[in-house]
Amino acid sequence: MRQALNNLKATYSEFRFVNQENVFKVCDQPHPLHVKNMVRNVLGGKFDDACSDLKQLYDLGYSPTDIITTLFRIIKNYDMAEYLKLEFMKETGFAHMRICDGVGSYLQLCGLLAKLALVRGIAKAA
The missing domain is CATH 1.10.287 (Helix Hairpins)
Incomplete structure (x- = not known):
């Protein structure tokens, strides 16, 4: 408070x-609407748009820790299938651990988006 x-x-x-x-x-902190749009693009199969959204946040000077923390909060409250939400949160958690270990780069965040896109693709195929 x-x-x-x-x-x-x-x-x-x-x-x-x-x-x-x-x-x-x-x-x-990154505006949640920007991050929510990034998640929406991943779920919609628009990986390039999601990376573009991420690049904008990164270029604005937000740290990878700030971006991934906001991303985790958005995913936790996003309206999607529960199993998909859990997989997204798991991948985001692993990326957060790597960032906290000192591997905080734009490439790390793009890799996370790629993993989220793969998870989405696997879930959609099942």
């Missing part, structure tokens, strides 16, 4: 207006 109040105070101090976009700027 204290963190939320601090974030709101910092947002007001910086921008003099509290809205969703300003809060995400202050908290320095």
Whole structure:
């Protein structure tokens, strides 16, 4: 609760207006809608679009840890088949471990998207 109040105070101090976009700027987290669009593209079989969305977030300066943390939160709440959600969360967890071990790169995140696309393809074929 204290963190939320601090974030709101910092947002007001910086921008003099509290809205969703300003809060995400202050908290320095990727906007969930961008990440949700990336997941939607993976599920829709649009791997290149998903990588493009990821590249935009990466180019904006978000760290791989911030991106993967937001991705995990989005996957956890995304409306998809439960077995697919569990597989997505498992792959995301493994990638998060590798990033925490110091292998945080754009390539690592693209590899995660590729694995998610494979999981989606296997689930769709079954």
